[in-house]
Amino acid sequence: MLRTPTRVFTGALALLFLFPLVWAAVASVSPQGGTAQTHGWGLGNYQTLAHYQAGIVQYLLNSTAVSLMTVAFTLAVATLGGYAFAMFSFPGKNVLFLVTLAILMVPYATLLIPLYVLLNDLGLQNSLVGLALVLTMFQLPFAVFMMRISFEAVPKELRESALVDGCGSFRALWHILLPAVRAGLVTVGMFAFLAAWNDFITPLVLISDSSKAPLPLAVANMRQQVMGIVDYGATEAGVVVLALPCILIFLALQRHYVRGFMSGALKG
Amino acid sequence: MTVRSIPAVAAETHPRRRRRWSSSLAGWGYALPTAAFVLIFFVVPIGIVARMSVSDWKLFTGDRGWNSGKNFQSALDDRLLWPAVWFTVKYTVVTTVILLVLALGLALLVQESSRWTGFLRTSFLIPSALGLASASLLFYALYSPQSSPLLGFTDKPISFLGTPMSALWSTVVLIVWRYAGFYMLLLVVGLQSISGDVYEAARLDGANRWQTFRRITLPLLRPSLALSTILCVTGSLLAFDQFYILTKGGPDNSTITIVQLVYNSAFQGRNDLGRAAALSILVLGALLIINLVQFRSLRGKEN
Numbered sequence: 083m084l085r086t087p088t089r090v091f092t093g094a095l096a097l098l099f100l101f102p103l104v105w106a107a108v109a110s111v112s113p114q115g116g117t118a119q120t121h122g123w124g125l126g127n128y129q130t131l132a133h134y135q136a137g138i139v140q141y142l143l144n145s146t147a148v149s150l151m152t153v154a155f156t157l158a159v160a161t162l163g164g165y166a167f168a169m170f171s172f173p174g175k176n177v178l179f180l181v182t183l184a185i186l187m188v189p190y191a192t193l194l195i196p197l198y199v200l201l202n203d204l205g206l207q208n209s210l211v212g213l214a215l216v217l218t219m220f221q222l223p224f225a226v227f228m229m230r231i232s233f234e235a236v237p238k239e240l241r242e243s244a245l246v247d248g249c250g251s252f253r254a255l256w257h258i259l260l261p262a263v264r265a266g267l268v269t270v271g272m273f274a275f276l277a278a279w280n281d282f283i284t285p286l287v288l289i290s291d292s293s294k295a296p297l298p299l300a301v302a303n304m305r306q307q308v309m310g311i312v313d314y315g316a317t318e319a320g321v322v323v324l325a326l327p328c329i330l331i332f333l334a335l336q337r338h339y340v341r342g343f344m345s346g347a348l349k350g
Numbered sequence: 351m352t353v354r355s356i357p358a359v360a361a362e363t364h365p366r367r368r369r370r371w372s373s374s375l376a377g378w379g380y381a382l383p384t385a386a387f388v389l390i391f392f393v394v395p396i397g398i399v400a401r402m403s404v405s406d407w408k409l410f411t412g413d414r415g416w417n418s419g420k421n422f423q424s425a426l427d428d429r430l431l432w433p434a435v436w437f438t439v440k441y442t443v444v445t446t447v448i449l450l451v452l453a454l455g456l457a458l459l460v461q462e463s464s465r466w467t468g469f470l471r472t473s474f475l476i477p478s479a480l481g482l483a484s485a486s487l488l489f490y491a492l493y494s495p496q497s498s499p500l501l502g503f504t505d506k507p508i509s510f511l512g513t514p515m516s517a518l519w520s521t522v523v524l525i526v527w528r529y530a531g532f533y534m535l536l537l538v539v540g541l542q543s544i545s546g547d548v549y550e551a552a553r554l555d556g557a558n559r560w561q562t563f564r565r566i567t568l569p570l571l572r573p574s575l576a577l578s579t580i581l582c583v584t585g586s587l588l589a590f591d592q593f594y595i596l597t598k599g600g601p602d603n604s605t606i607t608i609v610q611l612v613y614n615s616a617f618q619g620r621n622d623l624g625r626a627a628a629l630s631i632l633v634l635g636a637l638l639i640i641n642l643v644q645f646r647s648l649r650g651k652e653n
Contacts, residue, residue, distance in 0.1 A: 089466065092459055096473035102527065103476065105499055106488050116496055163384035170377025178381060182388050188396070189588050189637065191612045192630035195623055196398035197391065198616075219391035226384060251376050280481020282591045287617065298483040302595055305490070314491045321491070324484040332479035336472065 103325065110318040117315025127315035131323070134304050134316065136293040138323065141300040144210060145279055148296055151214035152278035153271050156221045160270055161263075163222075164229025165255055169241065179226075186223045194287040201288060208291045216288065217278045225270045232266030233259065265338070272335055276328060297324055402627035409621035421628035425615070431629075434606045441518060441607070442586035449526055449582055450575070453533035460534070461541045471538075475531035482528060486595035489524040493596070514604035517597045521605070524592060533578050540574025541567070576648035583644065587637065608633055 110127050113119055119126035131138045166172070167179055197216055198207075206212030236259060260267075285299045292303065301320030305312045378385075406417040425431065456474055460467040477485065492498055493510035500508070510520045544567065552562045568575075590609040593599060599606040599614075606614075612633065616626035 092466075092470055095456075095459075096470050099473050099477060099527065099531070102488055102492055105492065109491070109499070114496075159383045159387055162380045162382075166377050166380035166384070170373055170380065172374040172377030172381065175377065175381070178385055178388070181393070182384060185388070185392050187638065187641070188392075189609065189630065189633055191588070191590065191609045192399060192634050193392070193395050195612070195616050195626050195630060196395035196402060199398060199402075199623070200391075200395055215387075216391060219387055222384065222387060251380075276479070276481070280483060282481065282483035282594075283613075286594075287613075298481060298487075301487055302483065305487075312494065312496075314494050314496055317487055317491045321484055321488045324487075325480050328479045328481065328484075329476060332476065333472075336475075 103329075106318050106321050106325075110315065110322050114315055116311070117313055119315055127313075127319035128323075130313060130316040131304075131319050134300070136300075138297075138300075138320075140293060141295060141297045142323070144294060144300075145296040145298075148210050148214050148217065148285075149275050149278040151211065152217045152221065153274045155214060155218040156225050156274040157267060157271055159218065160222065160225035160229045161255075161260070161267070163226045164233050164263075164266075165259070167226065167230040168233035169251075179230075182226050183223050185219065190220070190283055194284065198287055208289055208294060210289075210294060213285055213288050213296075214278070216284055217281060218274075220281075220284075221270075221274045221277060224273060228266055228270050229263065232263040236262045268335070268338060272331060276331065279328065280324075399627045399630065402624055403631045404628075405624050407622075407624040407627070409616065409623055417624070421622075421624040422632070424622075424625050425629040425632065428611070430603060430606055430611060433603070434608050434611050437518075437605060438587055438589065438607045441522070441589060442583055444518070445522055445525055445586045446579065446582045448522060449529055449533060450578055452526060452530050453537055453578065454571075454575075456530060456534040457537035457541055461538055471531075471534075474534055477528050477530075478532040480528065482591045483595060485524060485528045486592045489520070489527075490596055493520055511597055512601060514601060517601065517605050521592050521596055524596070525586075529582075533582065536578050536581075537571065537574050540571045544570045572648075576644075579648065580641065580644050584637065584641065587640070 111119070111123050111125060113121055113123065117127055118130040128138075163182075167175065194216075201207050201209075201212045201216075204212070206215070240258065240262065241254075279296075280298060281296075282298050282302070285296050289295055289299065292300070295303065297320070301317065301324060304320065305317055402413075403421055404416060404419060406414040406420070408414075460471045460474070480488070492500065495509075498510075500510075509516060511517045548566055548570070549562065552566055557565065588609050589607045590613065593605050593607055593610055594613075597605045599610055608629075612626050612630045614620070615629060616623050
């Protein structure tokens with residue numbers, strides 16, 4: 083039903099959005115002066131990346147460890163918290179929920195300065211665990227909110243029968259309710275992973291030991307390596323390594339993610 | 351919320367009081383990890399930053415006691431402060447206007463589902479899978495004089511980040527590329543919640559496309575537009591990554607944002623945590639007021 087001129091126009095627009103990504107991928111393997119890949123096509127820039135300081139493998143491991151820890155902490159805390167907020171009434175419940183949401187209102191920079199001091203006091207300075215704990219805190223408003231509405235959307239009969247059967251509330255959660263909120267868990271997990279993988283300012287403030295830097299920080303630091311001369315080829319390769327997992331996760335879960343948005347619209 | 355808690359339902363057959371008490375206990379048990387996280391990593395830091403803002407507290411010497419508001423004085427006396435405020439506001443206005451107009455246009459293009467619009471949606475959304483830092487590094491290479499593919503079109507070299515004006519616009523292009531798809535998605539959701547009957551009625555009344563857009567689509571889209579505006583304004587006022595990576599605040603300190611000023615006070619050059627804390631308390635206050643005003647005015651029009 084779209085006419086040809088519209089198709090040409092919209093197609094050109096789509097290409098405009100895809101162009102920078104395609105260019106980065108192509109440029110990272112193409113010959114260019116001032117990079118490791120001066121003649122012919124090849125993986126020279128990726129080799130530069132592999133041998134930069136602690137090596138890209140180390141930075142990938144740092145990023146993976148931080149992201150997986152953040153996902154695990156976020157899922158554990160938000161599942162229990164969402165269960166508590168959705169199913170129980172206890173004194174202070176509303177205050178705690180509101181304070182959790184208030185995290186969204188405070189700028190990262192305002193929190194990172196005292197957190198830098200606090201993590202030093204806790205002996206977690208320069209540590210990937212400390213970084214993951216802070217990133218988890220930043221995820222909590224969205225994650226707890228999401229898990230609360232996921233538990234509240236479980237049919238009432240299912241929740242009641244879970245308890246009447248005589249199993250304790252924890253067994254009811256583990257065996258009966260958790261499978262019912264799987265979609266919420268996937269969304270929360272994906273957001274936590276992408277946020278932790280991509281965060282820049284948090285490790286910039288909290289991690290000073292360059293061998294513990296996650297990938298975005300390492301690639302950004304790499305630009306200043308030799309006398310201020312920037313190796314753009316290695317930067318392009320770094321961007322590809324950073325972006326690839328995110329794009330793959332996005333494409334794999336796109337249906338889920340876009341449909342989640344859409345179904346929210348139908349209800350609202 | 352009409353959801354009753356399970357133990358409260360089960361309490362019918364048990365002594366009420368004991369049941370309620372154990373339900374509270376279980377509830378607190380499950381909420382405990384959340385409470386611990388929020389207390390240790392949010393409430394305590396807010397307390398520390400408040401104390402820091404009125405203390406002589408340097409990065410390497412630690413807390414050396416109350417200094418009676420000198421930090422606020424020193425933060426307000428910074429000659430970079432007002433240029434940074436002005437630049438941040440300018441950047442926020444430019445970004446929000448361009449981003450939302452473009453996102454609305456894209457949303458109108460892809461609101462109906464077909465294979466083609468599915469492809470368009472995915473293309474517009476893919477950049478938002480990247481982190482802001484990755485996107486900034488990508489555009490850093492894209493704008494560089496050595497590797498840029500954009501220089502092939504002219505004989506004269508273009509300087510994307512060389513002048514204050516071009517640095518601002520180059521950053522806006524990066525942000526629009528990275529976020530347009532995300533705001534498009536928010537607005538598509540809003541568009542799809544408008545019932546087809548309303549459009550049908552407008553058509554029967556003989557409204558043309560522009561009238562339909564002005565009188566029906568825009569007013570009914572207000573909640574989605576309000577949410578997008580609040581998210582976009584808040585995000586832009588707190589801009590950091592893109593300028594830290596692309597321009598480092600240059601040329602001539604012309605692209606320093608407020609958050610960058612906070613970061614520089616604390617960790618670069620001055621190493622003055624007290625002053626950075628004072629500045630970030632001011633930012634927090636300003637942000638609360640701005641969001642309150644936005645909330646009031648955007649909601650007020652709705653009624």
